[in-house]
Amino acid sequence: MELSGGENRDFQLTLTHGEKNTKVKGSFAKDAGQYNEDADLWAEFKAGNEMAFSALYERYIVALFNYGEIITADKELIEDSIHDLFVELWKNRNSIAQVESIRYYLYKALKRKIVRNLEKKRKSPLKESFKDHDFEIVLPHDLGIISGEITAIQKENILKALNQLSRKQKEVIILRFYDGLSFAEISGLLGISQKSTYTLVYRALASMKGSMDNKLLYLLALKVYCASDCL
Helix, strand or coil: CCCCCCCCCEEEEEECCEEEEEECCCCCCEEEEEEECCHHHHHHHCCHHHHHHHHHHHHHHHHHHHHHHHHHCCCHHHHHHHHHHHHHHHHHEEEEECCCCCCHHCCCCCCCHHHHHHHHHCCCCCCCCCCCCCCEECCCCCCCCCCCCCCHHHHHHHHHHHHCHHHHHHHHHHHHHCCCCHHHHHHHHCCHHHHHHHHHHHHHHHHHHHHHHHHHHHHHHHHHEEEEEEC
């Protein structure tokens, strides 16, 4: 699983409303940057602005696919679930409420769809723990941990330490460190208490202590605990 925001996904949606079909591609929202705030983007999408909807798709498509890979290795099922999610968003845009965090809203909605699709495929209920699926973290070029460059050895140590974590510990670190979700949002996604979320993070960082330089571990801990709640 590569956590990098620069990857392009060649997805396309065909949305039907009335007698008009709208095709949305990953490269369609060329003016996505005009929506500086997520709140403005969401409001415009709800108002039926097709360019805003395309910008929403463009802004979150890679993050959604990466999040889907935490849940399952079935890339085709992830793509189908994302497609269904955006079709449903457009269809129900008038009844969807304004949200505080688009990322959290989309992640939670996508997780529900992936779980349903996995259950349909397996024809049996899916355990919430997803113990049958683990994933490997591949660090992006810009770690965003420290100012300046880190050595190849330091990067290798970070990567090794992260991938020695349990599946759930890796998930909570990704959601906090890479995606910047609040502890309350992470607990909502994982279906556990906020206290349990803090405990997962603490144990993850503690288990990395012997594999990382103390300075890097300290900076990672600072980033994890202050990703958004300290702003």
